[in-house]
Amino acid sequence: MNMNLLAVAPEVIVVVAVVALLMIDVQWRPGPVWWAIAAAMGIAGATAAVALQWVDYRGADAASFFSDMIAIDGFGAFAGMVIFPLAGLGLMAAWPLIRSQGGRGAEFVVLVLIAATGAHLMAAAANLIMLFVGLEVFSISLYVLAGFTRERVDADEAALKYFLLGAVASAIFLYGIALVYASTGTTSIGGIATYLRSTILLRPGVLMAGMAMLLVGLAFKVSAAPFHMWAPDVYQGAPGGVTGFLAAGAKVAGFAAMARVLAVALGGRIDDWAPAVAVLAAVSIVLGTLLALVQSDLKRMLAYSSVAHAGFILTALVAGANGIPDMWFYVATYAVQVLAAFTVASVVSGATQGRAPLSDYTGLASRSPWLAGMLGLLMLAMAGIPLTAGFVGKAAVFRSAIDADYLWLVIVGVVSAVAGLFFYLRVIVLMYMQAADEESGHIPVPGGARVVLVAVGVLTVLIGVVPWPLLTWLRDALPL
């Protein structure tokens, strides 16, 4: 068995931080400062470990370890470099919520760290068993986070809906794995890929059924229509401070798993699954955009817009492994944007509150010009206005789809992106061109949220203006 501790170093570091935090919290009840220190050390250590993986193993040096269970490759390392800092930003944005929960705040920090570990396991898995374990570690943590403010009924409702639908999706995903295992004789992702490339299946029915079930399970996790039903309810009901990490993390982890399973394990069968992915993408883009148009709650609107964004990301995946760098560009830039957008929602409408009615944002520009400017920038980036990262991302995924001869999908995407402008700009109009209510005053922005917003704002504009370094870099973010 070839072992390489670097392969599990990110997970080990985070888990050590988590266990230390839990034990210290039980013994001494040290308070939020120490939670922050433990979380910061865990996240910094894990980020350093994945950066080391990136430096040593990207491109041709990729390899898998621990009986072919975990891979170190550019793909997993880049996923880690997105996920762990994302968890850090998520914690910073959620800090007011964490403090408001009293002694239970430590649990929140622990759950976010564990979720990040699960997400990275999903991305670095070289075996479907590992991928499933990562998926469950990630999902179960998020179910709890969604209902973290125990006494609020809409958060409970969000948690139960997320849990029930998520568990059903996991079961369907598992059945798919069982069928793929039956037809290929292995659960190793590389093994499945080799088998499918070297063998002509006389009766591929079992494999087809398995592929379909895998696709359904993963489409649910990334909230692609028609498996998006949970997303609006969960995003709206979950506490403001949670939603950002929940939405961003689910996209990163879900698409990492999707790329591993579809583009790598089932890469030899791309002609079978690509049309299905294209249809999923088109339905997600159109349905997400149309439903976002009619929402009256910012968080719900962002949820439907995240369904549309899932469709745009799927657009890159129809190109198979060739689309992975473009998929990563979109996923990474969108994840930080959606985290920041939900952070604004949690600042304006309350970190423990679920709902964020758009009326809260009327005339925000005169009350809190800084917040309104940030939300405006994020809306423009999500709409895909040039000079923001959102524009480059859309251009990149469309290029992938054109290279794969899916011109119709690109046309659907472009038309919907233009229609989507309407609801993004509506928020800006609401903030800048309508008068505020008289009783509402200036909104104080907590320090953590301030850091998140500035960091994301700078990144979004910087990557939008000079995207080439990241795009070149991502050519190495390929799976084993």
Add this chain to the structure above:
Amino acid sequence: MIINQFLVLAALLFSIGIYGVLVRRNAVLVLLSIELMLTAVNINLVAFGSYIQDTLRSGQVFALFVITVAAAEVGIGLAIVVLVFRNRASANVDELDLMRW
């Protein structure tokens, strides 16, 4: 070795589970139906693992993982159901209608 009977049993269990998830109103019974679906997967995994004579025993190992994860999942699930029941004095999934559309 003939594995048809195992596969039929698994498919039936899985279908019964999906049916239960769709028609049951009580959250605890929905949870039980999900467990049925996971059990069906376990039967499949073990049957396939034995049928293809996998030297790594991936099927059996995977079944063990599924059992463990399912236990963790049902633990969290029941906790959430209890939470909802405390706040609403009901675990009826039809009454979870604060947020729609």
